[in-house]
Amino acid sequence: MKKYIVRCLLCGETHDPYSLNCRNGDDALLRAEYSARTLQPADLPGIWRYKEWLPVRGIIEKGSGRTVTYKSEALSSQLGLEDLWIAFNGYWPQRDAMMMTCTFKDLESFPTMQRLREMDDTRIMVVASAGNTARAFSHVCSITGQPLLLIVPQESAHRLWTTHSDTSAVCLATVEGDYFDAISLAGRIASREGFVDEGGAKNIARRDGMGTVMLDAVLTAGSLPDHYFQAVGSGTGGISAWEAAIRLIGDGRFGSKLPRLHLAQSLPCAPLYSLMYGKDAVAPACPGGMYDDVLFNRKPPYAIKGGVKDAIGSTGGAIYAVSNEEAAYSQSLFEKEEGIDINPAAAVAVAALVQAVRKGSVQPEDRIVLNITGGGQKRLMQDSPVRLIGPSVRVSAKDPCAEDMIITTVQNRFGVKI
Numbered sequence: 001m002k003k004y005i006v007r008c009l010l011c012g013e014t015h016d017p018y019s020l021n022c023r024n025g026d027d028a029l030l031r032a033e034y035s036a037r038t039l040q041p042a043d044l045p046g047i048w049r050y051k052e053w054l055p056v057r058g059i060i061e062k063g064s065g066r067t068v069t070y071k072s073e074a075l076s077s078q079l080g081l082e083d084l085w086i087a088f089n090g091y092w093p094q095r096d097a098m099m100m101t102c103t104f105k106d107l108e109s110f111p112t113m114q115r116l117r118e119m120d121d122t123r124i125m126v127v128a129s130a131g132n133t134a135r136a137f138s139h140v141c142s143i144t145g146q147p148l149l150l151i152v153p154q155e156s157a158h159r160l161w162t163t164h165s166d167t168s169a170v171c172l173a174t175v176e177g178d179y180f181d182a183i184s185l186a187g188r189i190a191s192r193e194g195f196v197d198e199g200g201a202k203n204i205a206r207r208d209g210m211g212t213v214m215l216d217a218v219l220t221a222g223s224l225p226d227h228y229f230q231a232v233g234s235g236t237g238g239i240s241a242w243e244a245a246i247r248l249i250g251d252g253r254f255g256s257k258l259p260r261l262h263l264a265q266s267l268p269c270a271p272l273y274s275l276m277y278g279k280d281a282v283a284p285a286c287p288g289g290m291y292d293d294v295l296f297n298r299k300p301p302y303a304i305k306g307g308v309k310d311a312i313g314s315t316g317g318a319i320y321a322v323s324n325e326e327a328a329y330s331q332s333l334f335e336k337e338e339g340i341d342i343n344p345a346a347a348v349a350v351a352a353l354v355q356a357v358r359k360g361s362v363q364p365e366d367r368i369v370l371n372i373t374g375g376g377q378k379r380l381m382q383d384s385p386v387r388l389i390g391p392s393v394r395v396s397a398k399d400p401c402a403e404d405m406i407i408t409t410v411q412n413r414f415g416v417k418i
């Protein structure tokens with residue numbers, strides 16, 4: 001029996017397990033259906049504990065961390081809650097949290113690169129990112145040696161720190177221009193022969209990797225929560241949490257009600273909030289002015305089948321818009337009460353929880369999972385030396401030769417002909 005099959009949520013046909021899109025041209029997500037109905041955690045390191053519900057055959061032994069879930073006491077009592085669980089993604093050795101890039105993007109990068117290995121695919125992975133995704137992919141590729149082309153806006157290059165001394169698998173191109181310029185350049189390069197696109201929300205390895213946050217929270221707390229809080233840009237993590245909850249209901253041991261998704265966006269750039277409620281919450285200067293611009297995404301997978309709209313609709317969820325003041329307040333509240341630094345993006349989720357408590361959208365006795373999507377970066381930097389990955393090439397988005405310059409650099413760096 002196959003470990004899993006991949007099915008289009010619109011036409012219902014099964015697809016090649018590595019497809020990103022429906023062959024019938026449907027603009028719908030494909031979803032993995034695992035033959036194991038009940039989840040047995042494996043005695044494997046990091047995220048591979050949930051290998052049964054990941055679309056991989058083998059694992060990458062080294063360097064993978066996983067979510068660590070624990071029951072909050074201090075923040076919980078500050079908010080008047082009785083059953084608040086923190087799903088922590090990051091570095092916090094005292095709690096055995098060892099995600100060395102300090103965000104949950106590691107949960108996407110490891111299964112994605114493992115699948116590429118299983119396909120014997122020697123193409124070069126192309127990732128465009130404002131920072132955290134790039135850091136996560138450079139981490140895994142520095143372990144496996146798979147070649148990686150990162151295209152990052154120059155202003156985000158400070159997020160590309162690493163704990164590795166050897167990052168020769170990474171070719172970093174910084175772009176003078178904004179995030180869109182980086183994305184469009186990456187798109188053009190990824191469509192060329194010899195390169196492969198990571199696929200974003202359409203990639204089941206990314207979604208099921210992020211879905212392990214929900215798996216970890218539910219196995220630790222013992223049942224599905226009533227509510228799930230997360231800060232989102234694309235909303236892929238929210239979709240993933242919903243899909244994981246559907247599988248956990250199928251397992252039969254954890255309850256039968258889907259957790260309500262509470263997805264938080266940062267003002268003044270909250271496109272998902274705008275789409276959901278028809279209010280204009282996207283300033284012209286976006287991503288300028290955000291509490292954390294990793295939460296910006298111009299084209300989130302909102303209306304497609306299986307996307308954010310469906311996830312919110314079928315769970316009775318909501319989208320929040322959080323101001324910078326609320327995020328800053330919530331960040332210091334969390335750090336003071338729980339005793340660990342968090343990523344600014346994660347503070348946006350804490351702020352949504354604060355809003356929900358104020359509005360009475362959650363009850364004191366409700367079981368709540370708060371996804372801290374990134375944390376412990378300050379702690380890590382006290383404990384281990386990190387360094388910035390230097391660019392292999394700098395280009396300007398306006399330069400018509402930018403693409404060719406990057407290709408030449410890739411050829412030289414990896415000794416390949418493209």
Ligand SMILES: *Cc1c(COP(=O)(O)O)cnc(C)c1O
Nearest residue numbers: 132232233234235236237373374
């Ligand atoms: C990417 C990111 C998010 C948002 O993720 P989605 O893809 O929108 O689910 C939240 N927090 C951190 C720290 C991130 O890096």
